[in-house]
Amino acid sequence: MTSPADSWPTYDEGDTFLTGADEAAAIRAVLGRRYYRYDARPLQETWAGRLEERLSRLLGAQHVLACTSGTTAIALSLLALDLPKGSPVACPGFTFAATPSAILLAGHRPVLVECDDDLHLDVADLRRVLTAGAAAVVVVHMRGMASDMPAVCAAADEFGVPVVEDAVPVLGVSLGGRPLGTHGRLGAFSTQADKPVNTGEGGFLVTDDPDAYARAVIHCGAYEGRLARHFPGGVPAVDERSLPVYGWRMDEIRAALAVSSLDRLPERIALQRTHHDRIAGALEGVKGIAVRRPVAPDACSGQQLLFRVVDADAPLAARFAGRLRERGVPARTYSGEGPGYNARAYWNWRFLDLPEDALPRTRRRLTELVEVPLSPNLTPAHRERLINAVTEAAERCPGRVP
Ligand SMILES: Cc1ncc(COP(=O)(O)O)c(C=O)c1O
The missing domain is CATH 3.40.640.10 (Type I PLP-dependent aspartate aminotransferase-like (Major domain))
Known part of the structure; x- marks a missing residue:
């Protein structure tokens, strides 16, 4: 709690x-x-x-x-x-x-x-x-x-x-x-x-x-x-x-x-990047997750942390995110049904009338994805909480979360 x-x-x-x-x-x-x-x-x-x-x-x-x-x-x-x-x-x-x-x-x-x-x-x-x-x-x-x-x-x-x-x-x-x-x-x-x-x-x-x-x-x-x-x-x-x-x-x-x-735009971007880079750095060796990488250093605003739970299906990714939420980290996934559906997952754009598997590779990667918002106002304690929560959840994954 x-x-x-x-x-x-x-x-x-x-x-x-x-x-x-x-x-x-x-x-x-x-x-x-x-x-x-x-x-x-x-x-x-x-x-x-x-x-x-x-x-x-x-x-x-x-x-x-x-x-x-x-x-x-x-x-x-x-x-x-x-x-x-x-x-x-x-x-x-x-x-x-x-x-x-x-x-x-x-x-x-x-x-x-x-x-x-x-x-x-x-x-x-x-x-x-x-x-x-x-x-x-x-x-x-x-x-x-x-x-x-x-x-x-x-x-x-x-x-x-x-x-x-x-x-x-x-x-x-x-x-x-x-x-x-x-x-x-x-x-x-x-x-x-x-x-x-x-x-x-x-x-x-x-x-x-x-x-x-x-x-x-x-x-x-x-x-x-x-x-x-x-x-x-x-x-x-x-x-x-x-x-x-x-x-x-x-x-x-x-x-x-x-x-x-x-x-204050430069200050804001600098803060977000510091949060992102410190967290991404701390999670680098954690088995079972892959933090999303920018195409070049600093080519990133740092406003969210995105990582994949490698090879996870939708229920496993959801359990992983659920563990983070139990630790006070507002994580969300991209797959799953219901009112909490994610408007960034293409299969939810029903106005386009696409088959669910229109982009199989993108769908696979989005299904593994977990996301956490990173405000410029985060404190070192927030960062610690996130790093510990992800590390702990990863120790129980993949497939071993009760
Ligand atoms: C990638 C992307 N494109 C477009 C938009 C739409 O921007 P707005 O909400 O200002 O219309 C958003 C909103 O978050 C977005 O993330």
Whole structure:
């Protein structure tokens, strides 16, 4: 049994990385009484405009567009590509349900790709899907771990196909010295509550492609010439009346929160990585489990610990996670039925009408997977608790948990 003093910080229990300065910024925006996506002010005097400017400098991207969520950022990125309606779009079988949902929202057809043993997009299987005619790739840096972007981009380039990064959980993480989200044609981020910058709900996209950006700005809700505010140096030749307009732009209160909390992004990522690396290091030699590995050192936000209970079926993985929960560690699995189903397991995306064994390798690996959230606010005592609980459960596994 654990006491309340032994609780584990998670965002749905109210754990945040916000400060009084963030609250004050949001209150200033509230008191300013101008919350709508556009008003008479020049863009650079609005919170959303300031946020876009800050993110553009941080990521070294020409254009940034703040919007309502990671899902709308992915959909806008795809809409910005101007593909024929109903195009097949590749995405990995290990992602949150929002990724294939965003592909549908943009009017296209998700085509799932297998993942490797570390649950990164399998580039050999991506080539199969590209050969079959995929018109774009949405690559996902799932649970804060980078996909192998040089390999993914090289495969897509061979087929002349654009890459959109679902960089939803990886703001502040780089691969090969380049920020994630800026490797593909467009990158989509979220500022939802458990992401590196927390505005409750929210997101943004980044790109260096002015034409794609112009289309995204219009779809996001710019009308009657407001597109020009995003292009002080001259507007690309896009007929704004030919594109549907959705109300997907970020409001001022969220933008104010994001601008303020961006200051502590490096500190947050550093804390999460320290927790992750210390725990992963301590679990390295533990028999029967395999901690998910990043494709390169530091190519990881450290916001969750993921490990496989090697060769486990769904009941064994569930018993393993249950043991951790008994020790006050909120572990969960990816398989299993019921209200606690996992929306990151592709066989639960019934809206796609896929056979359960559509991706046998990914399914096997997801069935073995156990996940624990790692807040930046963890203490060394939390880390110890997790390491001891996993080590103890592993001693009784595989197949020996009563
Ligand atoms: C990989 C991934 N893509 C997309 C999303 C959707 O982001 P949002 O909730 O901001 O729409 C999430 C949400 O957690 C996610 O984890």
